[in-house]
Amino acid sequence: MEVIDREGGRYSDWYGGHCVAILGHSPPSLARALSRQLRRLVFYSTAVRLGLREEAARRLLARAGVEGGGVFFCNSGAEANENALKIAVEVTGRKRFVAFTGSFHGRTLLALSVTDDPILRAPFTDLLAPVDFLPWGDEGALGTVDWTRVAAVILEPIQSMAGIRTAPDGWYRAVARRAHEGGALVVADEIQSGLGRCGSWFLSHTLGLAPDVLTLAKGLAGGVPAAAVVVGRAVRERLGPQSLGSTFGGGPLASRAILATLSELERLDVPSRAQAVEDDLRRRLTARPDLVLRGRGLLLGLEVRGRGAELRRHLLAQRILTGGSRDPDVVRLMPPVIVGRREVARLARALLAFPPPAAAAGA
Numbered sequence: 001m002e003v004i005d006r007e008g009g010r011y012s013d014w015y016g017g018h019c020v021a022i023l024g025h026s027p028p029s030l031a032r033a034l035s036r037q038l039r040r041l042v043f044y045s046t047a048v049r050l051g052l053r054e055e056a057a058r059r060l061l062a063r064a065g066v067e068g069g070g071v072f073f074c075n076s077g078a079e080a081n082e083n084a085l086k087i088a089v090e091v092t093g094r095k096r097f098v099a100f101t102g103s104f105h106g107r108t109l110l111a112l113s114v115t116d117d118p119i120l121r122a123p124f125t126d127l128l129a130p131v132d133f134l135p136w137g138d139e140g141a142l143g144t145v146d147w148t149r150v151a152a153v154i155l156e157p158i159q160s161m162a163g164i165r166t167a168p169d170g171w172y173r174a175v176a177r178r179a180h181e182g183g184a185l186v187v188a189d190e191i192q193s194g195l196g197r198c199g200s201w202f203l204s205h206t207l208g209l210a211p212d213v214l215t216l217a218k219g220l221a222g223g224v225p226a227a228a229v230v231v232g233r234a235v236r237e238r239l240g241p242q243s244l245g246s247t248f249g250g251g252p253l254a255s256r257a258i259l260a261t262l263s264e265l266e267r268l269d270v271p272s273r274a275q276a277v278e279d280d281l282r283r284r285l286t287a288r289p290d291l292v293l294r295g296r297g298l299l300l301g302l303e304v305r306g307r308g309a310e311l312r313r314h315l316l317a318q319r320i321l322t323g324g325s326r327d328p329d330v331v332r333l334m335p336p337v338i339v340g341r342r343e344v345a346r347l348a349r350a351l352l353a354f355p356p357p358a359a360a361a362g363a
């Protein structure tokens with residue numbers, strides 16, 4: 001999980017290349033699988049069947065516990081969400097969405113429509129789809145929407161860009177209940193939280209979100225561009241043959257990379273590994289109540305009141321890479337899942353050396 005700069009400086013990467021480098025930056029198993037695939041077949045049209053793609057779909061459906069469902073492969077997170085929302089329009093015949101304050105789902109037009117970022121949205125407001133943004137985690141607010149007019153509600157089980165925001169446990173079930181009672185689909189954007197990183201293969205299942213559609217990207221193919229939209233049987237059966245398409249999605253290289261990545265994630269038993277790292281880090285930080293750990297598994301935020309940028313600079317000086325967020329108090333940690341005790345100890349040492357607020361104020 002190290003990256004090396006031009007001068008040979010070695011950095012411990014707790015940013016994980018924006019949550020993509022799930023197996024680290026040059027995983028040997030991926031290198032072997034891809035070099036074999038490169039010698040065999042780089043690309044062929046999705047007009048014909050490809051065993052690798054079908055195997056990747058089967059493995060994802062089995063992991064997601066979806067029987068009789070389907071997988072559409074594409075190339076990026078925005079594209080996955082774009083297609084998930086189009087699927088909801090096709091299946092329900094409705095054209096409105098519900099999303100939540102603080103959301104980030106991507107920059108294509110439908111994905112941007114459900115993204116709560118005024119700066120990104122400003123140049124395109126006339127082109128965006130109608131969306132009700134409800135306050136994150138607020139159960140009462142769910143009653144303010146006419147769900148019989150909604151095609152889909154979309155949410156990240158943990159809002160990452162917003163600053164690793166979680167919601168009360170019962171809220172996720174309430175979202176699913178309201179949506180399903182009104183005939184709307186639930187789209188879980190597990191682009192960051194999925195694949196074991198949060199202590200279970202898919203966090204939405206643990207939280208009782210009962211998604212009809214699941215979107216995956218980021219580390220799905222270990223850093224090779226790839227994304228997937230996973231749907232249950234009921235949705236799959238209502239899609240027409242012309243509904244979805246992509247030239248590159250699910251190509252031989254991406255499919256091979258997905259299979260190699262899934263095998264390695266399973267071999268590593270990522271969910272329990274991620275949980276163990278979180279527990280270890282929490283234990284090591286008990287002496288520092290000013291550093292509050294948010295999130296789950298290996299999708300974590302360090303909340304440090306009024307000092308997020310200062311903490312990131314401090315860690316960078318110790319050659320530890322972290323991520324910022326839209327919350328200036330929160331520093332994000334989303335390292336490769338191969339992170340070991342040595343790296344945890346190194347991070348904890350650096351955090352304990354961060355001057356506590358009283359010392360910082362006196363300095």
Ligand SMILES: Cc1ncc(COP(=O)(O)O)c(C=O)c1O
Pocket residue numbers: 076077078079081104105106107156160161189191192217218
């Ligand atoms: C939760 C979430 N959804 C969607 C996206 C968009 O993914 P991409 O940049 O691959 O289009 C991101 C990217 O950061 C994300 O974090």
